[in-house]
Amino acid sequence: MGKAHAKKGRSLWWVVHSWIGLKLSIFLTFILATGTLAVFAHEIDWLVTPSMRVSPRPEPIASWGALADAVTRAAPQARLQTLYAPIDPWFAAEAWVSLGKGAPERIFVDPWTAEVTGRHGWANVHRFLRQVHRHLMLPTKIGIPLVSSLALLLMLSLISGIVTYKKWWRGFFRAPRGGDTRRLTGDLHRLIGLWSLWFVALIALTGVWYLVETLGGNAQVPELPQVAAGTPPVGARLDRLVAIARRSDPKLDIREIRFTPEHGVILLGQSSAWLVRDRANGAAIDPATQRVIARLDGRNLSVHQRLSEMADPLHFGTFGGLWTKVIWFLFGAALTAMAVTGTVIYATRLTKIARLDANGWKLAWRGMGIWAYIGIALVLMALALTPGAIGGAS
Known part of the structure; x- marks a missing residue:
């Protein structure tokens, strides 16, 4: 039976x-x-987009301020939205700029020479695979x-x-x-x-x-204080904000900088918390006063928030x-x-x-x-x- x-x-x-x-x-x-x-x-985008490819060099890479300055000089009519560190040493740094309407444009910058290597539209392999797989x-x-x-x-x-x-x-x-x-x-x-x-x-x-x-x-996503909008800081102004963010968290490895019109400059990356997205760690700074208005620490997340931040790194490895x-x-x-x-x-x-x-x-x-x-x-x-x-x- x-x-x-x-x-x-x-x-x-x-x-x-x-x-x-x-x-x-x-x-x-x-x-x-x-x-x-x-x-x-x-990596597929890197293969098919020549402007994303750079040759690694032994000398130190350029500062965030120098990269941002190169972007604004290449597209003076656009507003700098986000700046990303290279994914690997053979990748260029990537900036997203807004032209006022429509999708953002991508600008690639050599992280060692701070020279623009090329510009590219919003559509790419990563965007296609992300959206078709997700929804x-x-x-x-x-x-x-x-x-x-x-x-x-x-x-x-x-x-x-x-x-x-x-x-x-x-x-x-x-x-x-x-x-x-x-x-x-x-x-x-x-x-x-x-x-x-x-x-x-x-x-x-x-x-x-x-x-x-x-x-x-x-x-729940952490709420950041609002500050007055201003021109995105570049050059030495941005480098000062980077130094302030690093003083607030010496372990912060900045991977992304967001230039927002309502929450100042947000510097994000990896720090002491492991297995979280870059957005879980960082600092929001008011560029006008150079004051840290919010600190983000992945170690302080609730269980619910930690699960949310772990999902993407675990899903895509x-x-x-x-x-x-x-x-x-x-x-x-x-x-x-x-x-x-x-x-x-x-x-x-x-x-x-x-x-x-x-x-x-x-x-x-x-x-x-x-x-x-x-x-x-x-x-x-x-x-x-x-x-x-x-x-x-x-």
């Missing part, structure tokens, strides 16, 4: 696992693939819940895969068997799944968190630089491959059951039913919306 009940339970979980893997395979594969590529979106180019109130809901199904797929794989803990070092496509693909699917358990759980949990935030559970991004990319590619191999398993299984020379892929397509058309429609819709969406605000 007990064995029969357990077998029935596994069969039910198998139905759940197969339904998710087959019905949603097109949409799920697209989201997983774009998320995997998004890990290296900046399918739809309004965020619609797109984020739609994409994030896949995290719940990913978690169900994880649980059902473990339940249906008898004595799964013995399979970590079990070599895939040959013989036929179904057996080889099935063994590869299970092997990749086992080694990716931690990664699937992490992506699913952070995806669920994004869903919670969108549905009203977002953490950016917290450890290039090495963690390589790991996240490889496991993301493996997870995408699992979505594909799941469909292959189903196709070959149907062919065997039919005992015919029927095309397994046609049978799999038929098995997807209306969900195949929904998946393709969502992908095509996102691509169709891209030209207008990636030219909008961030």
Whole structure:
């Protein structure tokens, strides 16, 4: 009785696992693939945008003030919004400037010579992958819940895969068997799944968190005092503000400077708190009085706020630089491959059951039913919306 009940339970979980893997395979594969590529979106932009590439030098880099001054001289008619430190030594520094209407423009500056290397529009590979993966180019109130809901199904797929794989803990070092496509693909699917358990759980949990935030559970953002708007400080004026910010937190590694019209100059980066976004640490300074009007310290965040700040570094693997991004990319590619191999398993299984020379892929397509058309429609819709969406605000 007990064995029969357990077998029935596994069969039910198998139905759940197969339904998710087959019905949603097109949409799920697209989201997983774009998320995997998004890990290296900046690097892809670096490859296709010559002005982002610089040659590292042994001498010290130019000051923040010198970089900002170069930007304002290159675009005197624009307002400097944000200035970013280079992602890696071979990257240029990047500034966002507003021309008064429309999307910002990007200006790249050599961090050693403080010379502008080029200008670029708002649309780029990073912007495309970020928006298509996050909300399918739809309004965020619609797109984020739609994409994030896949995290719940990913978690169900994880649980059902473990339940249906008898004595799964013995399979970590079990070599895939040959013989036929179904057996080889099935063994590869299970092997990749086992080694990716931690990664699937992490992506699913952070995806669920994004869903919670969108549905009203977002953490409170610290309110900053308002100060009178003024011309963004550059040159020596900005360097003085940088020195003040560093005195207020000697461990602050400034990665981003925001020139806001209502909260002064906000200098953000990494400090004592680990595994948080740059915005969790920093100082807001009134450029008129050179007074620190607010301090941001990631160590003082509430549990709710800390979860919010941890989500992005964990989801995209950016917290450890290039090495963690390589790991996240490889496991993301493996997870995408699992979505594909799941469909292959189903196709070959149907062919065997039919005992015919029927095309397994046609049978799999038929098995997807209306969900195949929904998946393709969502992908095509996102691509169709891209030209207008990636030219909008961030």
